[in-house]
Amino acid sequence: MLGMILPADVESEERFGEAPGGVLFPEEEKIIARAVEARRREFATVRVCARACLARLGYAQVPILPGVGGTPTWPAGVQGSMTHCAGYAAAAVGPMPPISAIGIDAEPDAPLPDGVLNLVATPAERDRLAVTQQEPGSPNWDRLLFSAKEAVYKAWFPLVGEWLDHQEAEILFDPLDRTFAVALSRDGLIVDGRPIRRLNGRWARQRGILVTAVVLGSA
Ligand SMILES: CC(C)(COP(=O)(O)OP(=O)(O)OC[C@H]1O[C@@H](n2cnc3c(N)ncnc32)[C@H](O)[C@@H]1OP(=O)(O)O)[C@@H](O)C(=O)NCCC(=O)NCCS
Numbered sequence: 001m002l003g004m005i006l007p008a009d010v011e012s013e014e015r016f017g018e019a020p021g022g023v024l025f026p027e028e029e030k031i032i033a034r035a036v037e038a039r040r041r042e043f044a045t046v047r048v049c050a051r052a053c054l055a056r057l058g059y060a061q062v063p064i065l066p067g068v069g070g071t072p073t074w075p076a077g078v079q080g081s082m083t084h085c086a087g088y089a090a091a092a093v094g095p096m097p098p099i100s101a102i103g104i105d106a107e108p109d110a111p112l113p114d115g116v117l118n119l120v121a122t123p124a125e126r127d128r129l130a131v132t133q134q135e136p137g138s139p140n141w142d143r144l145l146f147s148a149k150e151a152v153y154k155a156w157f158p159l160v161g162e163w164l165d166h167q168e169a170e171i172l173f174d175p176l177d178r179t180f181a182v183a184l185s186r187d188g189l190i191v192d193g194r195p196i197r198r199l200n201g202r203w204a205r206q207r208g209i210l211v212t213a214v215v216l217g218s219a
Contacts, residue, residue: 083106101156101214101216104151155215169183178204
């Protein structure tokens, strides 16, 4: 499903179901040594996915270590993003240039826990959700909103290196196109020398999983 919402020059790999795990490099083992088994498996599974993407782009198998703020460190010449949730793990990696940043996020297609929406949604987003959330057969828009913001953050942080608050990115979904527009209320994001305040993303839903993607710099 992830491949459907990414540009053709971005490689992706995904796993549905329980994270199977996989072989880690010793440097990665060290980082995850004290984690519980479920965290270890998801950490390993996304890295297997990421290395599959790297291989398709002609890159050697390398450790993918968490860097500043948790952002994954990619080999020179690529950008990427990883996500995992119960029942799903995925990675997306693309050549830089033209890709400047990638953010992907997966969430279960279930309502957000009580109280979370008020923290993450702007007043305008809450007003729109009050209408769309009622539509039968639609995704859980509150969760999709949360996911879109996480994807924005994962694209934003490696370029800017600063926190982005949920209230600083306003999401407007197009339910028919399965796209979303992002309006940032603060400066900081610069792509190819140009300050960026507006981004675009895409989303998909399959097998009880919602996935969102924001890619900067693709043709
Ligand atoms: C970092 C964060 C986005 C991760 O999202 P999540 O839904 O908790 O978890 P996911 O499984 O989808 O993603 C985890 C992966 O994100 C990546 N990641 C972590 N921190 C990151 C960062 N600062 N920048 C980019 N990617 C990051 C890592 O690859 C991580 O996997 P790993 O720990 O196995 O290496 C989230 O925990 C967070 O801090 N959110 C608050 C900030 C935010 O979203 N603001 C909204 C702005 S509009």
